Amino acid sequence: MTRFIHDQFAKDYLEEFLKPYGEVKAGLRMRSEQREIDVFFEPNSPPPVETLGLLGRLAQTPCIFEPFRNPATADEISDCIIKSLELRRSYKRKVARKKSEDTGSQTLKLWILTPTASNTILSQFRAIPEENWLPGFYFLPPYFQSAIIVIHKLPRTRETLWLRVLGREKVQEQAIAELEKLEENNPLRSLTLELLYSLQISLKKKPDLNKDEKELIMRLAALYKQDRALAVQEGIQQGVVQGIQQGVVQERRNTIENIMRARFGALDPELEGIVEPLLMLPSNELTPLLLELSRSELLSRFQEQQN
DSSP: OTTSHHHHHHHHHHHHHHGGGEEEEEEEEOSGGGOEEEEEEEESSOOOHHHHTHHHHHTSSSEEEEEOSSOOOHHHHHHHHHHHHHHHHHHHHHHHHHTOOOOHHHHOEEEEEESOOOHHHHHHTTOBOOTTSOTTEEEOOGGGOEEEEEGGGSOSSGGGHHHHTTSOHHHHHHHHHHHHHSOTTOHHHHHHHHHHHHHHHHHHTOSSOOHHHHHHHHHHHHHHHHHHHHHHHHHHHHHHHHHHHHHHHHHHHHHHHHHHHHHHSSOOHHHHTTHHHHHTSOHHHHHHHHHHSOHHHHHHHHHHHHO
């Protein structure tokens, strides 16, 4: 799967979302037949569900994510199950060597992310819904500690947004539209947009684009243009504010220096040295000091403060 652009995007996406909360291994190789796990996650601390939504709930314990751009076939799901069982065995071997408590193999979960899944596929694996889980989750028999997550059946809520971004066609398009409407200072919004822009660049290099990919490129191109225009505008506004602030400070500095020149003649290094602390004074204190104190009094007062 890793040779496909969309699958690489999904792996990068999951890795970026989860790495603040634990160890993420993308492309983890298994010894048996050189099988490769797409994303293995082992939390240092449970990811915040209020931030990552449903994705955070999936990552509360060690887990494997196997994302598919196209509907997962029976053979592909079987391969995912074999990899999870092999990893569980490696946990048990590690526990036996260290003579420690076995927690990893008991809690290791397998999450298979697929845009759609036929009733035939689900019935072949005895995958069924469970209470306390949203529509779109189909759990395999308990021993496997696995679920097939049908992204296109997930309800359209903020909780599922970070998984629906990995859907395709209308589902992914709707998720991107929701992402665009999030508050601009949301770090996950910025992170996801940057990953999507990287996906767009990769897709442009692909010679045989399908209709879905062409539409995705167009959607992301418009969003990228809008996002960059907003960033430029914010930069201009910030520059204007900074310029105004700098202008006010410079004008205040000129006023202080002009008053000192009028009273004491040319500014020598000692007088120049107290300009900065004078700038920090409010106007109702600054003006009387400059007009009433002698040169020696000013120097004595503010040189002592600097020392």
